Amino acid sequence: MKESATIGMSRMARELKAQGAPIISLSLGEPDFDTPQFIMDGARVGMEEGYTHYPPIPGYMDLREAISDKLSSENGVSYGPEQIVVSTGAKQTIANIMLCLLDPGDKVVILSPYWVSYYDIVQMAGGQQVIVEGKLEDEYKVDPQKLDEAMSPDVKAVIFSSPSNPTGSLYTTDELREFSKVFAKYPDTLILSDEIYEYIVFEGEHQSISQFPEVRNNVVIINGMSKGFAMTGWRIGYMAGPEWLAKACTKMQGQLTSGAASISQRASLTALKGPREEVSMMRETFRKRRDLVYEGLSKIEGFDTYLPKGAFYMLPGISKLIGRATPEGEEIKDATDFCMYLLKNANVSTVTGLAFGAPDTFRISFAASNEELNDAIQRISAAVRELK
Ligand SMILES: Cc1ncc(COP(=O)(O)O)c(C=O)c1O
Known part of the structure; x- marks a missing residue:
């Protein structure tokens, strides 16, 4: 690699x-900002309260409940704590999923231009990348027709970010609806929706493909604390998706990391429950x-x-x-x-x-x-x- x-x-x-x-x-x-003070205070309180031991592998229950509440109140989608796994950054979340999901040669559709690690993590997990390109004249957004042509029943997963790294492009509700019509034809394909930049949107509103009932059960939301809360160093990310996948990812990270750092989890709980000013x-x-x-x-x-x-x-x-x-x-x-x-x-x-x-x-x-x-x-x- x-x-x-x-x-x-x-x-x-x-x-x-x-x-x-x-x-x-x-x-x-x-982000070049430091983590907001109230979040750092949350970490300090967590330490003083004794959150210095091994955490539960998928994350503290109150943090997973706070993520569940956030998804419901801010994104209008319902995921229970048993469908959520907290990891050492969204990067590990994606790695967990790919390692759980892929057998050698399994196909993963990646919308391009893509975040560099999607390609390499699929490589690491032994998968085969299928690239679908968005053009600059379309603000790098992928044409649903082209997506349709790249899909086949043996595609295990699709991954994309909106807002996007590296382009800053944002898919609208209508565009995501078109995607969901394509995905609805492939009930065995998981849709990995990386929403880590959801709070950094300048025009319109962040939309999640999880809002469409026809694909809802196949969507895995990937998100984390790094970008929106300026918490890159705390290394907290999470997935919300089908319960079987949450169980598999828990097993995977039980062997890889034993769960995300306890203090970072307490800081994340404070961040999610706190104001968004x-x-x-x-x-x-x-x-x-x-x-x-x-x-x-x-x-x-x-x-x-x-x-x-x-x-x-x-x-x-x-x-x-x-x-x-x-x-x-x-x-x-x-x-x-x-x-x-x-x-x-x-x-x-x-x-x-x-x-x-x-x-x-x-x-x-x-x-x-x-x-x-x-x-x-x-x-x-x-x-x-x-x-x-
Ligand atoms: C699109 C995208 N997803 C995931 C990540 C990983 O974030 P984390 O710091 O939570 O591992 C990044 C970081 O650059 C990113 O740009």
């Missing part, structure tokens, strides 16, 4: 920074940055842009720049060359679209300050102007 491309680029940026280069890092997918404040900050990045990058000749509707990423198209030469006379052969050029000549770290199944693109994260973003846009603009 390869090193995660996003982690790889961040590592390289850190190394250059350590050597003194003035790097602006726009490659990693994490800071979540909203972070979303509004991301919105302003999104506007700034969209405006800045749209002016750069050679970039194809669109307005991301959620998350904190944009995936500009750079097909017009492929084949151009750097001032040093090196050809930009692909998106990876372009990102290396930006890193070395503009001191801005981004991620190659090749990591997300979108070869003529690169991902920029706007989880950075306005000052850094303005500076980065100017540097990128100058570097692109120098390409011949």
Whole structure:
């Protein structure tokens, strides 16, 4: 298996920074805010109350009940605690599911551009990826017709995120309804709906495919605390889905981790039961940055842009720049060359679209300050102007 491309680029940026280069890092997918104070207080209280022992493997009952309440009150769907498993981040949630589900060669449909780990986790579990591509001119959203063509009764699972990493695209209720009509024809296929960016939506509202009765029993909601609550380091994610899958994932993580960290679970309980003001404040900050990045990058000749509707990423198209030469006379052969050029000549770290199944693109994260973003846009603009 390869090193995660996003982690790889961040590592390289850190190394250059350590050597003194003035790097602006726009490659990693994490909010730049600290965890809200009331959530940290919840962790402290948890410790003092004695939550320092092995937790129940699928998560504390009161946390699973709070997740169940959240799904009911915010998403309008009903999942009991026995259908919920808390894990060490949504990444582990996805890994648990794939390891439980896949036999060697089993097919998993992945909507592309995809989060880099979907592809590699399916690989790790011995599955076979079937990629269905969304095009930039459609804001990278997949045409239901194309999805239909990729489906077959032997597809074990489908996975996608909305809002999406790496594109920031958001599926609407109508679009998800079309998807659900396709999925309804395949009652043995699980639909993994990754909703980890649900609180970071700028236009319209986050919608979950779990709202459609025809697919409801096959949907597994994947979510977690990392993005919306700025809790990446606490490592808490969860699944809500069929009870048989929850039981299998519990068995799996009983051998892998013995459950998620007790203190992080107490913090998550406090977060879910608490107010959403800071979540909203972070979303509004991301919105302003999104506007700034969209405006800045749209002016750069050679970039194809669109307005991301959620998350904190944009995936500009750079097909017009492929084949151009750097001032040093090196050809930009692909998106990876372009990102290396930006890193070395503009001191801005981004991620190659090749990591997300979108070869003529690169991902920029706007989880950075306005000052850094303005500076980065100017540097990128100058570097692109120098390409011949
Ligand atoms: C789409 C998507 N799903 C899941 C995750 C994993 O999140 P966690 O920190 O909960 O493991 C990420 C993190 O980058 C993500 O972008």
